Amino acid sequence: MTKRWLATLLILAATHAGADDAADAQAYRKSRAAVADLTRIVAPEGVQESYKAAIGGIDQWLYVRGQDKANPIILFVHGGPASPVIPTAWQFQRPLEEYFTVVNWDQRGAGLTYRDNPQDQVAGTLKVARYVDDTIEVAEHLRKKYGKAKVILMAHSWGTVPAMGAALKRPDLFHGYVGLGQVISTRENERISFEYALAQAHKLGNREALKELQSIAPYPGDQPITRERIITARKWPQHYGGLSAYRSESPYFFGGPRLSPDYRPEDVATIDQGSQFTLDRLLPEFVTVDYSKIATxxxxxxxxxxxxxxxxxxxxxxxxxxxxxxxxxxxxxxEHSAHMIPWEEPGKTLVSLLRYVRPLAEGKVPH
Incomplete structure (x- = not known):
């Protein structure tokens, strides 16, 4: 009798757990559907397209959204390397789409573009110059497809490296350039970031941070910036609010793709996979980036x-x-942002684009 009762209890418990799992899965699907419905472009003159285009010899994913196709186009070049904006654009981009057509792009080795191309075909092409040329090709594609003379070039973090290169190489394609989390000198950035973290760790008596930071000091010094050193060096500045202001962590960003209407749940894994795929291959070039001598x-x-x-x-x-x-x-x-400006201050992002950037697309000088 006792064994039968125990077996029945276990069956009921398993059934209840299964019911909970099913309910959670249904709630998750409904949450994603709600985000998809909220962000759906319904204006007759609007555009909402997600498609692959042949860029640089491979298929690369583009995500085009706006309430009015007559608006200026922003080509947004994401950071990382391989940190696509498409799966988190739903968090901040919708107001921008009333005044601009915004194009996000999964670069080679990133996200859906990583998923849909053979790694052995792409690995050898992960060079800064190739990303520069990809940016140019995407801009040319957009001009032709949407009938625009030029586009606005906007880039974040790593993306500022190929975007700056594209602006210098083909200025005729762009109304102007907007840099967020701009990289001018990688080594100088790393030095300042490290010194900030070290100062905070001393100030707050964080022994764990001091031990880890001192293990790579002087940083970057004259030593190569390896994957292991850069991971250690980035950990503590971000802990002290250097990624998201006033926050030691950024779950809103790293967890955001799970609710994306544009990435299936199984696609979310491509974000980390693409990052691992690209970082070691791009790092030797990335750490030598220096635009500080560009005088014009x-x-x-x-x-x-x-x-x-x-x-x-x-x-x-x-x-x-x-x-x-x-x-x-x-x-x-x-004033209230660190590295993630559009996510941290989306209102000021929109106001600033309208004040300083949209006039450039209208042939005016901003005031």
Whole structure:
């Protein structure tokens, strides 16, 4: 009798757990569906397209959204390497789509583009110059497909490296350039970021942080910036609010793709997979990036600067912007942001784009 009772109890428990799992799965599907419905473009003159285009010899995913096709196009070049914006664009982008057609793009080795191309075909092409040419090809594709003379080039973090290269190589394609979390000198960024973390660790008596940071000091010094060193160096500045201001972690961003209407649940894994695939291959070039000697920039340039950014610290960008000659230049400070400006201050992002960037697409000088 006791055994039968125990068996029945176990069956009931298993059935209840299964019911809970099924309910959770249904709730998850409904949550994603709600986000999809909220972000759906319903305006007759709008555009909402997600498709693969032949870029740089492989298929690369583009995600095009806007309430009015007549609006200027922003080509947004994501960070990482291989940190696509498509799966988190739903968190901040919808208001921008009332004034711009926004194009996000999964770069080679990233997200859906990583998923849909053979790794052995792509691995040898992961070079900064190839990403520069990809950016140019995407801009040319968009001009032709949507009937635009030029597009606005906007880039975040790693994406500022190929985007700056594209602007310098083909300025005729772009109304202007907007940099967020701009990389001017990788080694200088790493030095400033490390010193910030070390100072915070000393100030707060964080023995764990001090031990880890001192294990790679001086950083970067004269030693190569390896994957292991850069991971250690990035951990503590981000812990002290250098990625998201006032936050030691950023689950809103790293967890955001699970609710994306544009990435299936099984696609979310491609984000980390793409990051691992690209980082070691791009790192030797990435750490040598230095735009500080560029004295003349051929198109208008606007830099969005996070006051608390210690992932790509703002000091090198601020210094470069002071000395560079450009048709128009503007620094915009985001006082409550670190590295994730559109996510942290989406309202000011929109207002700043309208004030300083949209006029460029209309042939006007911003005031």
């Amino acid at each position: 920039f051929p198109i208008p340039v606007v830099m969005f600067l996070g006051r608390h950014d210690y992932t790509t610290p703002t000091a090198p960008t601020e210094a470069w912007l002071r000395q560079v000659k450009a048709p128009y230049k503007q620094a915009v400070w985001f």
